[in-house]
Amino acid sequence: MKSLLFILVSIIAVTSILSGLFMISRPDGSILNLPLxxxxxxxxxxxxxxxxxxxxxxxxxxxxxxxxxxxxxxxRYNWALAGGLVICGWIIxxxxxxxxxxxxxxxxxxxxLLIILIAYQLKGKWLA
Numbered sequence: 001m002k003s004l005l006f007i008l009v010s011i012i013a014v015t016s017i018l019s020g021l022f023m024i025s026r027p028d029g030s031i032l033n034l035p036l037x038x039x040x041x042x043x044x045x046x047x048x049x050x051x052x053x054x055x056x057x058x059x060x061x062x063x064x065x066x067x068x069x070x071x072x073x074x075x076r077y078n079w080a081l082a083g084g085l086v087i088c089g090w091i092i093x094x095x096x097x098x099x100x101x102x103x104x105x106x107x108x109x110x111x112x113l114l115i116i117l118i119a120y121q122l123k124g125k126w127l128a
Contacts, residue, residue, distance in 0.1 A: 004118060006066070017063065080122075091112065
C-alpha cells in the first residue's frame with residue numbers, strides 16, 4: 001500500500017506540474033489542445049491563472065507529499081491525504097466550472113480518492 005500511495009502521489013505531482021507549466025507557457029491552451037471555449041462562463045479568459053494554481057497548489061502539495069514520503073517523515077500520510085483532497089477538490093471544481101467531464105476527470109478523481117483512502121489507512125485510522 002505504501003508503494004501504491006507513493007506512485008499515485010508522484011503521478012499527480014508530475015502531471016499537475018507539467019500540465020500547469022504547459023498552461024502557463026501557452027495560456028491559449030494550444031499545447032494541451034484545450035479550447036478557450038472551455039473557460040466560457042468562468043472568470044478566466046485564458047489558462048494562465050488555472051495553470052498557476054494547478055502547478056503551485058495541486059502539484060506543490062503532492063510534490064511535498066512525495067518528498068515527505070521519501071524522507072519517511074512522520075507527517076507524510078497527512079501530506080498525502082492533503083494531496084488527495086486537493087486533487088479531488090480541483091477536479092470537482094473544474095467539472096462544475098466547465099460544465100463537462102472527460103474520462104481523465106474520473107481517472108484523477110479516482111486516484112485522489114484512492115490516495116485519501118490509503119493515506120487514511122496508513123495513518124492507522126482504520127482497523128483492517
